[in-house]
Amino acid sequence: MKLEHLKKKLASVEQIPSLYYLIKWLIICTFLGIIAGSFSAFFLKSLEWATLYREANYWIIALLPIGGFIIGITYHLYGNSVVKGNNLLLEEFHSPKKIIPFKMAPLVLFGTVITHLFGGSAGREGTAVQIGGAVADQFTKIFKLTNGDRKIVLIAGISAGFASVFGTPLAGGIFALEVLILGRIRLDAIVPSFLAAVLANYFCEIWDISHTHYHIDSVAEMTPVNLLWAILAGIIFGLVAMLFSKSTHFWANLFKKLIKYPPLRPTIGGVILAIIIYSIGTTKYIGLGVPTIVESFSSNMNSYDFLAKLLFTSFTLGAGFKGGEVTPLFYIGATLGNVLIWFIPLPMGLLAGMGFVAVFAGATNTPIACTVMGIELFGIEAGVFIAIACSVSYLFSGHTGVYTSQIIGSPKNTSVIKDKGLTLSEIDERKHQK
Numbered sequence: 304m305k306l307e308h309l310k311k312k313l314a315s316v317e318q319i320p321s322l323y324y325l326i327k328w329l330i331i332c333t334f335l336g337i338i339a340g341s342f343s344a345f346f347l348k349s350l351e352w353a354t355l356y357r358e359a360n361y362w363i364i365a366l367l368p369i370g371g372f373i374i375g376i377t378y379h380l381y382g383n384s385v386v387k388g389n390n391l392l393l394e395e396f397h398s399p400k401k402i403i404p405f406k407m408a409p410l411v412l413f414g415t416v417i418t419h420l421f422g423g424s425a426g427r428e429g430t431a432v433q434i435g436g437a438v439a440d441q442f443t444k445i446f447k448l449t450n451g452d453r454k455i456v457l458i459a460g461i462s463a464g465f466a467s468v469f470g471t472p473l474a475g476g477i478f479a480l481e482v483l484i485l486g487r488i489r490l491d492a493i494v495p496s497f498l499a500a501v502l503a504n505y506f507c508e509i510w511d512i513s514h515t516h517y518h519i520d521s522v523a524e525m526t527p528v529n530l531l532w533a534i535l536a537g538i539i540f541g542l543v544a545m546l547f548s549k550s551t552h553f554w555a556n557l558f559k560k561l562i563k564y565p566p567l568r569p570t571i572g573g574v575i576l577a578i579i580i581y582s583i584g585t586t587k588y589i590g591l592g593v594p595t596i597v598e599s600f601s602s603n604m605n606s607y608d609f610l611a612k613l614l615f616t617s618f619t620l621g622a623g624f625k626g627g628e629v630t631p632l633f634y635i636g637a638t639l640g641n642v643l644i645w646f647i648p649l650p651m652g653l654l655a656g657m658g659f660v661a662v663f664a665g666a667t668n669t670p671i672a673c674t675v676m677g678i679e680l681f682g683i684e685a686g687v688f689i690a691i692a693c694s695v696s697y698l699f700s701g702h703t704g705v706y707t708s709q710i711i712g713s714p715k716n717t718s719v720i721k722d723k724g725l726t727l728s729e730i731d732e733r734k735h736q737k
Contacts, residue, residue, distance in 0.1 A: 328495040331442055331456065335463050336502025339435040343467035343503065344510035346412055346434065350427060353420040354590050361586070363421055367577040370421035371569030374414045375623055379565050382410045385437075388625075389429050392436040393708035396457050396483055399450055407437035414625030421573070422580055424589045424615035425626020427468050432627070435464025435503070458483070458492040463503035469629075470507075470514030474676030475500035481669045482706065485727070486713030488671070515593055517600060517659070519652040522684045532647050533657070533688050536640070537695025540658055543639055544665025544700040547613050547632065551705060552731075554621020565623065572622025576615070588615045592634040596659070599637040600652045609639035628705045629663055636662030653688060656681045661692035665700030668709060702730050 357363055378386050385391060385407035395403055415430040439460025443453045458479045466475025476497040480489045523529050558568040580589060587595060588611045595608065616631040640658025644651045656677060664673035670693040677689035698715055707728035714723065 325494065328455075328459075328498060331446060332459055332463075332495055332498035332502055335435075335439055335442065335456075335459055335499050337506050338438050339431075339460065339463035339499070340467045340503040340506030340508075341510065342408065342412070342434045342438065343431050343464065344507045344512045346415070346427070346430060347468065347507075347512050348510075349412070349416045350419055350591070353416050357420055357422060357590065358586065364577050364580050364586075364589075367421040367423065367580075368570050368573035370417045370423075371571075371573030371622065371624060372566055374417055374625055375566030375569045377410065377414065378623075381406065385410060385433075387708075388433055389436075389706055390708040392433065392457060392461060393483060393706060393710075395440070396454055397708070397710055399453060402443055403437050403440040405437055405441055408434040411625055415627075418619070418624040418626050419590055422586065422589045423573075423576065423619040423624040423626065424592075424612065424631060425619055425624060425628075426591065426616075426630035426632070427627050428465060428629035429627030430625065431464035431468035432461050433464070435460040435462070435467075435499075439463070439499075455492040455495050458489060459495040459499035462496040463499040466500035467503040467507035469676075470504060471676050471679045472497070472500040472504045473679055474672050475504070477675050478667075478669055478672035481672050482667060482709070484712035485668045485702075485704070485709045486711065486715070515597065517597065517656065517680050519600065519650070519656045519681045519685050521650045522653055522688065523649050525687050529649065529688075530691065532649055533691040534695050536643055536647055536649070536654060536657055537661055537692040538699045539643065540636060540639065540661035540692060541665040541696035541699030541701075543609065543613070543635065544632070544662045544696055545703050547617060547628075547635060547662070548666050548700070548703040548705050550613060550617035551621050551628070552707070554618050555623075556621075558622055569623035572618065572624065576619065576622075588612050591630045593630070596630075596634050596637045599641040599655045603651075604638045604641045606642050609635045609642070612638065628666065632663040632666055633659050636660065649688075653685055656685055657688055657692035660689055661696040664693040665696035666705050668697060668700070668704045668706075670694045670697035702727060707731070 384404055391403065411430045411433045418425050436457055439456045442456050448456060462475050462479035465478050466472040479496045480492060483489060562568045562571060592612060612631055612634045636658035637655040640654035641651060643654050647654060660673040660677040664670045673693045674690045678686045702715060704727050707726060709727050711723055711725055
């Protein structure tokens with residue numbers, strides 16, 4: 304009788320199944336962290352090599368059309384099922400159909416390195432997230448996961464990829480929970496998301512990978528007047544984030560409309576980009592642009608740098624080259640924040656740091672993750688300014704974003720958008736029909 308009573312007592316203790324849940328996801332996230340973190344390390348090393356080789360061999364930019372054709376024909380022949388990239392991850396999360404093919408990982412890694420090697424303007428987050436998501440979804444078969452657990456493992460994969468490529472495990476964990484549904488956070492996956500982020504970042508750094516460090520020299524006091532200046536900056540960051548999203552979609556739709564054969568889109572786009580790059584005589588606006596981002600925290604930048612990077616990146620991605628949007632968004636935001644010092648009386652480094660994460664927040668609709676990222680990268684001293692900039696940017700970027708498959712869980716402004724459950728692309732279509 305005592306034994307039976309003890310069993311019943313243990314069965315009623317909520318922490319017992321919670322312990323099982325924790326152990327299960329710790330095992331899964333450890334495997335995921337090892338694989339995704341190692342993939343990210345290899346990817347970052349490959350990007351470093353591609354960037355150094357391109358900068359030392361300026362002539363290779365002339366081969367950008369060939370690089371574009373290689374990417375285009377590769378995806379046309381072998382990657383039709385994964386060509387949607389990050390949007391495919393979101394679609395599989397919301398409406399599961401089939402396991403994401405593992406080939407997404409090597410294809411996007413190859414395509415992104417080719418893009419950077421020959422002189423396209425792109426980032427790395429999209430690549431890392433796709434690698435993490437593709438790797439994670441293979442565990443659905445291996446561990447025979449339920450549909451509910453499959454959604455959680457996809458979140459963990461996104462978290463692992465994001466955290467390891469930027470060296471920001473806290474932001475990576477929150478980003479994966481926040482990016483899937485606009486205005487909602489999936490707290491049911493919070494433990495696996497953070498486990499995957501921390502472990503992937505750890506295993507990435509084991510490969511002797513160093514992430515870029517940024518520094519804000521001085522932070523202003525948060526006064527009512529400075530609060531208003533921070534709000535104004537956030538509005539500008541949000542509008543530019545919206546411009547970036549709309550520009551990327553504009554170029555993508557234009558290329559699809561004018562060029563029916565997919566491999567020719569990046570090919571012709573590569574011809575145009577190569578001509579422009581040689582015409583302006585600088586590689587400042589191609590690749591990741593990390594040196595310019597670092598410089599924007601302490602030196603005066605050109606007033607047009609942010610706009611040039613926006614156009615180069617949106618055109619590159621719209622033409623069909625591969626890579627992420629986030630690092631270019633860092634570039635756009637940091638250089639834009641740098642020039643706002645002309646009329647906003649806040650320290651240059653602070654404005655650059657605010658723009659760095661706020662434009663990203665507006666374009667991806669992830670203000671909380673971006674606020675945490677800003678604190679991880681720049682320190683808690685700038686946290687209040689960063690939070691204001693990110694939240695206001697999120698509001699003023701409207702119901703747009705680089706991930707068109709994001710579903711609206713809570714509209715940003717119910718007086719503008721009342722519908723829930725629609726994707727950003729569906730919202731955009733309704734606007735055009737009006």
